[in-house]
Amino acid sequence: xxxxxxxxxxxxxxxxxxxxxxxxxxxxxxxxxxxxxxxxxxxxxxxxxxxxxxxxxxxxxxxxxxxxxxxxxxxxxxxxxxxxxxxxxxxxxxxxxxxxxxxxxxxxxxxxxxxxxxxxxxxxxxxxxxxxxxxxxxxxxxxxxxxxxxxxxxxxxxxxxxxxxxxxxxxxxxxxxxxxxxxxxxxxxxxxxxxxxxxxxxxxxxxxxxxxxxxxxxxxxxxxxxxxxxxxxxxxxxxxxxxxxxxxxxxxxxxxxxxxxxxxxxxxxxxxxxxxxxxxxxxxxxxxxxxxxxxxxxxxxxxxxxxxxxxxxxxxxxxxxxxxxxxxxxxxxxxxxxxxxxxxxxxxxxxxxxxxxxxxxxxxxxxxxxxxxxxxxxxxxxxxxxxxxxxxxxxxxxxxxxxxxxxxxxxxxxxxxxxxxxxxxxxxxxxxxxxxxxxxxxxxxxxxxxxxxxxxxxxxxxxxx
Numbered sequence: 498x499x500x501x502x503x504x505x506x507x508x509x510x511x512x513x514x515x516x517x518x519x520x521x522x523x524x525x526x527x528x529x530x531x532x533x534x535x536x537x538x539x540x541x542x543x544x545x546x547x548x549x550x551x552x553x554x555x556x557x558x559x560x561x562x563x564x565x566x567x568x569x570x571x572x573x574x575x576x577x578x579x580x581x582x583x584x585x586x587x588x589x590x591x592x593x594x595x596x597x598x599x600x601x602x603x604x605x606x607x608x609x610x611x612x613x614x615x616x617x618x619x620x621x622x623x624x625x626x627x628x629x630x631x632x633x634x635x636x637x638x639x640x641x642x643x644x645x646x647x648x649x650x651x652x653x654x655x656x657x658x659x660x661x662x663x664x665x666x667x668x669x670x671x672x673x674x675x676x677x678x679x680x681x682x683x684x685x686x687x688x689x690x691x692x693x694x695x696x697x698x699x700x701x702x703x704x705x706x707x708x709x710x711x712x713x714x715x716x717x718x719x720x721x722x723x724x725x726x727x728x729x730x731x732x733x734x735x736x737x738x739x740x741x742x743x744x745x746x747x748x749x750x751x752x753x754x755x756x757x758x759x760x761x762x763x764x765x766x767x768x769x770x771x772x773x774x775x776x777x778x779x780x781x782x783x784x785x786x787x788x789x790x791x792x793x794x795x796x797x798x799x800x801x802x803x804x805x806x807x808x809x810x811x812x813x814x815x816x817x818x819x820x821x822x823x824x825x826x827x828x829x830x831x832x833x834x835x836x837x838x839x840x841x842x843x844x845x846x847x848x849x850x851x852x853x854x855x856x857x858x859x860x861x862x863x864x865x866x867x868x869x870x871x872x873x874x875x876x877x878x879x880x881x882x883x884x885x886x887x888x889x890x891x892x893x894x895x896x897x898x899x900x901x902x903x904x905x906x907x908x909x910x911x912x913x914x915x916x917x918x919x920x921x922x923x924x925x926x927x928x929x930x931x932x933x934x935x936x937x938x939x940x941x942x943x944x945x946x947x948x949x950x951x952x953x954x955x956x957x958x959x960x961x962x
Contacts (some may be wrong), residue, residue: 537685611681642655654695664815680717706748765797766795768793833859839852849893851893888905899923932957
């Protein structure tokens with residue numbers, strides 16, 4: 498645990514040492530004085546207890562279960578059967594200025610603590626690079642990074658754990674896949690930064706970015722007895738690639754802002770977006786209860802997107818092509834197109850300020866088949882999402898304090914879907930209350946059918962201080 502703590506705190510400790518005792522005291526004062534805290538508590542009521550399901554079949558091989566997406570599912574004794582749960586996060590976000598005279602530099606720090614009654618909510622403190630556990634921690638650093646303006650303010654240096662956010666779409670972004678999320682409850686996912694060294698170069702309204710990403714990091718998901726695992730058990734153990742120069746990531750992007758439209762392009766070489774299943778390290782492929790290891794081969798990714806605003810209309814789209822090294826996976830193109838329309842005339846007649854309608858479509862085209870199987874027992878198709886999916890959404894702003902939303906996702910290929918409705922009351926900039934209902938439907942070997950027993954009512958309170 499000490500080793501992990503040192504890795505997380507390496508950058509701020511390095512900065513404090515270089516600053517000297519007096520400067521270090523000033524930095525700590527800034528960190529305390531500039532801190533903003535956010536407490537978010539969610540009370541959850543599930544509509545159903547977890548159904549007692551046992552579809553195990555000892556005659557079905559691992560390969561067959563994998564290709565048919567029907568791994569053995571846990572029974573109700575394997576998943577928590579509680580219909581009520583509380584899940585809370587406490588964030589502390591702050592920054593401290595290091596230098597202002599010769600050049601401007603500062604440190605960003607964002608810590609999060611999580612606690613609640615959901616099983617496996619947290620274990621230990623501070624995630625470290627190359628952590629193979631999909632386990633959320635009680636206390637972790639979302640961001641801890643050093644920033645400095647260089648080249649007379651025309652560029653910025655970033656070193657540490659920082660967010661990577663790409664994409665212009667409103668709902669689903671196939672290009673925004675280089676960050677990391679902690680999703681113990683998928684509807685309450687927390688975006689975390691990744692370890693990196695990066696540069697941003699600014700030219701009027703354009704921005705060129707380069708990021709060196711040394712570690713293969715994986716997010717935290719529901720596991721153990723957490724019912725958000727769904728009706729299907731885990732489909733294998735994710736294997737994190739060790740730190741080697743051949744496994745590091747390099748990401749470049751160019752972002753442009755123009756009158757009435759924005760666009761961006763990107764290129765990346767490093768870990769693939771989705772894993773491929775490989776014969777388990779401690780099992781044989783013939784065993785009926787075997788589960789594969791999930792490995793992420795290296796791949797090239799090329800993508801881009803646009804957003805155009807014309808009056809009350811907005812049109813947007815993104816695409817990302819992946820070409821896997823050594824043909825270890827399918828080569829494919831993921832894309833999304835959509836629009837939004839902001840309506841005020843009819844909304845005002847109904848006593849609302851405005852209504853905004855959204856519609857997006859996410860799809861995929863396979864460019865080349867997987868040719869090099871080696872010890873692999875399948876491709877990443879099973880794990881890729883939004884391959885033929887519609888995303889409808891409607892936002893209603895009643896007033897400056899009240900708003901509502903209707904939103905859904907429909908997988909046309911697998912005939913599963915989710916829909917939800919919610920309201921928000923904004924008492925002030927520091928205090929918000931939300932409540933909503935989400936319904937999941939589909940076959941038990943589909944994404945949303947996997948959560949068929951998790952139809953849920955939620956009440957959420959968010960307080961900043």
